[in-house]
Amino acid sequence: MNGTILRAEQLQAFYVLDMFGTRRVVKAVNGVNLEIRENEVYGIAGESGCGKTTLLKALYGAMDPPLRLIGGRVFYRVNGQDVDIFSLRPNELKQLRWEYISYVPQGSMSVLNPVIKIKETYRDFLESHVRGKTRDEIFEMAKEHIAALGLPPTVLEAYPHQLSGGMRQRVTIALAALLKPRIMIADEPTTALDVVVQRGVIQLLKGIQESLGNTIILVTHDMGVQANVADRIGIMYAGRIVEEASVEEIFGNPLHPYTWYLINSLPRFGDKGMRESVPGSPPSLITPPSGCPFHPRCPHTRPICREQMPSFFEPVAHHKVACWLMGEG
Amino acid sequence: MAFIRRYLIPRLIQYVLVIFLGVTAVFIIPRLTPTDPIAHTIAQIRSQGAYLDPATVDQFIQDLKELYGLEGSMWDQYVALWRRLFRGDFGVSFFQFPTPVSVLVGRALPWTVGLLLTTTVMSWVLGNIIGGLAGYFSRKRWAQALDFTAMVIRPLPYYIFAFTLLLLLGYVVRLFPIAGGAEIGRRPEFSWPYIKSVLWHSFLPALSLTILGGTMWFQTMKLIVQNVNAESFVQYAKLGGVKESIIVSKYVIRNAMLPQVTALGLALGQIFSGALITEIVFSYPGLGTLLYNAVITGDYNLIMGITILSIVAITTAILALDLLYPLFDPRVRYR
Numbered sequence: 001m002n003g004t005i006l007r008a009e010q011l012q013a014f015y016v017l018d019m020f021g022t023r024r025v026v027k028a029v030n031g032v033n034l035e036i037r038e039n040e041v042y043g044i045a046g047e048s049g050c051g052k053t054t055l056l057k058a059l060y061g062a063m064d065p066p067l068r069l070i071g072g073r074v075f076y077r078v079n080g081q082d083v084d085i086f087s088l089r090p091n092e093l094k095q096l097r098w099e100y101i102s103y104v105p106q107g108s109m110s111v112l113n114p115v116i117k118i119k120e121t122y123r124d125f126l127e128s129h130v131r132g133k134t135r136d137e138i139f140e141m142a143k144e145h146i147a148a149l150g151l152p153p154t155v156l157e158a159y160p161h162q163l164s165g166g167m168r169q170r171v172t173i174a175l176a177a178l179l180k181p182r183i184m185i186a187d188e189p190t191t192a193l194d195v196v197v198q199r200g201v202i203q204l205l206k207g208i209q210e211s212l213g214n215t216i217i218l219v220t221h222d223m224g225v226q227a228n229v230a231d232r233i234g235i236m237y238a239g240r241i242v243e244e245a246s247v248e249e250i251f252g253n254p255l256h257p258y259t260w261y262l263i264n265s266l267p268r269f270g271d272k273g274m275r276e277s278v279p280g281s282p283p284s285l286i287t288p289p290s291g292c293p294f295h296p297r298c299p300h301t302r303p304i305c306r307e308q309m310p311s312f313f314e315p316v317a318h319h320k321v322a323c324w325l326m327g328e329g
Numbered sequence: 330m331a332f333i334r335r336y337l338i339p340r341l342i343q344y345v346l347v348i349f350l351g352v353t354a355v356f357i358i359p360r361l362t363p364t365d366p367i368a369h370t371i372a373q374i375r376s377q378g379a380y381l382d383p384a385t386v387d388q389f390i391q392d393l394k395e396l397y398g399l400e401g402s403m404w405d406q407y408v409a410l411w412r413r414l415f416r417g418d419f420g421v422s423f424f425q426f427p428t429p430v431s432v433l434v435g436r437a438l439p440w441t442v443g444l445l446l447t448t449t450v451m452s453w454v455l456g457n458i459i460g461g462l463a464g465y466f467s468r469k470r471w472a473q474a475l476d477f478t479a480m481v482i483r484p485l486p487y488y489i490f491a492f493t494l495l496l497l498l499g500y501v502v503r504l505f506p507i508a509g510g511a512e513i514g515r516r517p518e519f520s521w522p523y524i525k526s527v528l529w530h531s532f533l534p535a536l537s538l539t540i541l542g543g544t545m546w547f548q549t550m551k552l553i554v555q556n557v558n559a560e561s562f563v564q565y566a567k568l569g570g571v572k573e574s575i576i577v578s579k580y581v582i583r584n585a586m587l588p589q590v591t592a593l594g595l596a597l598g599q600i601f602s603g604a605l606i607t608e609i610v611f612s613y614p615g616l617g618t619l620l621y622n623a624v625i626t627g628d629y630n631l632i633m634g635i636t637i638l639s640i641v642a643i644t645t646a647i648l649a650l651d652l653l654y655p656l657f658d659p660r661v662r663y664r
Contacts, residue, residue, distance in 0.1 A: 062568055097570035111565040113580050115587075115658055124579065128572045159659045175569075 002038040004077060005215050006059065006183060009033060011072035013058040016065075026285045028054035030239035031072070036215060038077075038182075041206070043230030043247070044219045045262065049282050051239040052219045053106060056185050059217065060103055061085040061093050076100065076183070099129055102176040104186040104205075111172060112160035118171055119156035122178065129179055142178075149174050149204065166197035170204055177208045183215045184208070190225055202229055223266055227251055235259045238283050238293035240309075245319035255321040257298050292324065300325055337652070344648045351640035355633055356410055360403070366629050367393045370423065373627075396421055397629060419634035424626040430634035433619060437603075440510050441615040444531055444607075445600040448538040453593050455539070456546025461582050463547070464554025476551065479544045491537040491610040498533060505533045508612035534611040538604065546589070553585040560584070587658050591650060598646030601639045 010033060015026035028051040036042045044052055054067065063069050063086075075082040078100060085093060097103075105111045112121055122142035123135070130138070139156075146153055155163060155171055163171065169189060176184050186205060190198040206229055209216045218229060226233055226247070233250045235243040235258065243256040254260045261278040280297040283289050289296050295305040304324050313326040359366070367390055375381065381389065394400050398409050398420065413420065419430035463472040482490070499507035511517070512526045557563060563580050571580075603617025616635060623631035655661050 060568065094570045097568065103565075103568050105561065105565050105568070110561040113562045113566070113584070114660060115583050116579065117659075120579075124566065124571050124575050125569050128570055128575065161660050 002040065004035045005038045006036040006077070006217075007034065007075040007082070008059060009073050009075075011055070011058055011074060012070040013054055013063065014068055014070050015054075016068050024286055027239050027288060028067075028285055029058055030288070032236075032239075032241055034059075034234065034241065036183075036217060037232075038215055039209075039213045040231040041209060041216045041218055041229050043226040043233040044217065044236055044241075045221060045223060045226050045233055046236035047221055047262075047278070047282055049285070050236050051285065052221075052236055053187055054239075055236065056103075056187050056217065056219055060097075060101065060185055061088075095129075098125060098176075098181060099179045100181055101183040101185065102179070102181040104173050104176045104184065104189050106187040106191065109165060109168065109192070112168065114160055116159075117156070118158055118160065118163075122156065122175060125175060125178060145178055146174060149177070149208070164197075166193055166200060169193060169197075169201050173201065173204055173208070177212065180212055181214060183217065185217045185219075187219050188221070189218070190220060190222060198225070205229065223262055235262065238288050239285060240293065240322070242294070242323070243319075243321045245316070245321075249316065249319045253316070253319070255315065255319065255326060256294075256323045257300055257325070258294050292322075336655075340648060340651050344644055347644045348641055351644070352410070352414065352637055353407075355636050355640070356407055359629055359633070366397055366627065367399070369627055396423075414637070419637070420630035422623075422628055422631045424622055424628040424631065430630050433631065434616070434634055434638060437614060437616045437619045440613065441603050441617070442600060443527075444534060444613065444615065445538070445604055446597070448535050448542060449593075449596050449600060451535075452539045452542030453546055453589070453596070456543040457550045457586070457589055459543075460547035460550030461554050461577075461585060464551040464585070465558060465577055465581055467551070467555055475547070479547050479551075482540065482544045483548060485541075487537070487541055488606050488610060490541060491534075491607065494533055494537050495610060498536075506530050507533075510614045531613070534604075534607050534613050537610075538607060549592070550585060550589060553588060554581055557581050557585045583657075590654065590657055594646045594650030595643075598643030601642035602635075 010031055011029055012027075012031055013029040015028055017024045017026070030051075032055060034042075044055065046052055057063070057067060058069065059074055061074065069086060074085050076085055076096065077083075078096070083096075085096070088096075112118065119139055119142055122145075123138050126133070126138045126141060130141075133141070142156060143153055146156060149170075151167075151170055151174060155167060160168060173186070173189065176186075184205075189205060190201055193201060202225060205216065205218070208214075216229075218226070220226060230247050232244065232246050234241045235250070235256060237258050243250070243254070243259050245253075250259060251263055254263050258278065261276065265275045265277045267275060278297060279299075283293050283296070289306075291307045292298070292305045292310055295301045298305065302324055308324075310322045310324045310326075312320040312322050314320050315326050370393060371381070371386065371389065398406055398413065400406065401409070417431060419434070421427050422430050422433050425433060459475065463475050466472050467476075495507060498504050506512075506529060510527065510530050511523065512530075515523055515526055517523065558581055563576060566576050566580050601616065603615050603620060605617035605621055607613060608615045608617045609621075619631070620635045622628070623635065
């Protein structure tokens with residue numbers, strides 16, 4: 001098994017909003033523990049509004065108000081040493097970005113500067129991290145990189161509005177891989193793309209991961225995509241990871257009722273029956289339910305579920321689940 | 330070539346069409362008003378107590394008709410107007426008879442253009458740079474202080490602001506002259522003392538226009554920059570560790586400039602209507618006062634001359650803007 005490359009301990013990140021004197025706290029990430037390994041694709045799944053994107057921001061160290069770090073720590077394994085990213089100076093964190101960890105944003109429709117050519121965007125990212133290169137050398141680097149990933153070299157001369165949505169997404173993924181980072185964080189890279197384009201984008205991402213041998217943290221609510229790409233999956237619910245296991249385990253033997261619903265809502269060949277989805281709607285992150293946050297929607301609720309948040313049980317090796325049904329209550 | 334065919338030519342046609350329609354409107358509108366300029370002039374002369382015998386009056390009407398271009402049918406008059414315009418002949422002014430309109434306009438134009446071109450460009454450049462920085466660093470103390478100052482200055486009526494400046498810097502502390510465009514008695518010539526005198530006299534009007542104009546640009550730019558700053562591509566570049574200097578100039582300012590470039594083009598076109606209040610407060614020569622005098626004395630030729638100049642100026646500014654805009658925003662470019 002590979003070593004751990006990114007570790008989160010009891011991570012809590014809340015949005016603290018101050019509206020007309022009333023403080024509202026959105027508990028988007030509430031006590032997340034993660035150990036992500038080298039050379040794996042770690043998928044994070046869960047329905048909209050469960051804190052997936054916020055978790056990524058926190059893992060990336062991008063805490064801009066109103067998002068605040070309330071507690072916990074995040075470590076990167078850099079050159080054999082654990083680095084606590086929240087204790088770094090802004091400059092040091094900036095240096096880690098793109099060279100060590102990069103980010104594929106949600107909705108790459110608007111993440112490229114509309115008034116400059118793609119090659120200029122590449123140049124800006126390169127120039128800010130690579131020293132002592134001339135303009136031509138930098139463009140040459142960008143060209144080689146694009147060609148190596150099998151994208152048409154003409155995209156560099158295009159403006160963002162001249163590219164299709166799929167191509168734009170591929171351009172941003174290639175941009176994130178530009179400096180061969182050890183970790184790439186991808187936030188819903190396939191959302192808003194049609195299925196055929198989705199496949200190309202996923203293959204590109206997977207291809208990069210295989211050739212660089214790095215780690216990808218992939219957030220998507222699309223369980224189909226997760227099944228195709230991820231090695232391990234963490235299921236997120238109401239700001240917490242509720243189940244974590246290898247992809248085979250999650251799909252073959254889902255233990256948390258919420259995971260069960262997520263997987264059961266997927267269509268299957270030959271099965272024409274109605275797909276059953278999770279009853280109810282996602283809980284409020286401002287006033288999360290007491291105890292296990294899933295208990296109001298859970299068909300197997302026990303009294304203890306309403307009172308106490310379950311801790312992780314490991315009924316099968318390397319398969320962790322936070323549910324009272326799995327252990328003594 | 331596609332650029333010329335699909336971008337340049339339609340805009341040139343539009344340009345010519347707008348000027349044509351504008352001049353036509355200038356021709357038609359005075360003819361729809363109930364006042365007869367000739368009767369108005371004669372009444373004015375009569376009211377001054379002059380006796381006019383019928384023969385003189387007939388002769389007078391004939392002369393006035395010729396001067397105003399009111400001879401013949403509407404169509405003849407219209408064709409004659411265009412013929413005169415192409416010769417650069419706007420007729421004779423009445424309020425300063427018999428100076429040609431082109432001479433009067435030519436005399437006032439350098440003052441107006443000199444003052445307003447400088448102040449418009451200066452306030453645009455200053456307002457945008459300071460506003461851009463204040464928008465980007467909007468959490469900083471100095472940015473909030475600037476924003477507060479702008480909020481105090483901006484709603485001041487221009488004439489009160491200008492008068493205050495004039496009183497403070499021209500009367501209480503006698504740093505600057507309180508009236509005129511140059512020292513009285515000094516002949517216009519291209520020499521250092523004359524230029525110095527012009528600059529000296531223009532300082533207060535320019536200051537008042539630059540401060541108020543600059544505040545306006547400052548506030549708009551600050552708002553636009555704050556919006557652009559929240560755009561995904563700026564946030565993304567920040568997450569990518571792109572240098573802040575590159576983010577400010579190439580990502581934030583370049584995108585925030587787009588609407589400001591449009592506004593500058595329109596503001597430059599406005600120059601040719603003059604700045605009446607500035608000219609009155611500082612007794613500064615220029616087109617604004619000329620137009621004002623033309624209106625109150627019913628000097629139709631002069632009004633038409635200045636109006637047509639304005640139409641041509643604004644249309645030209647918009648054309649220039651249309652032709653230059655693709656350089657700033659690739660999204661409107663034709664391939």
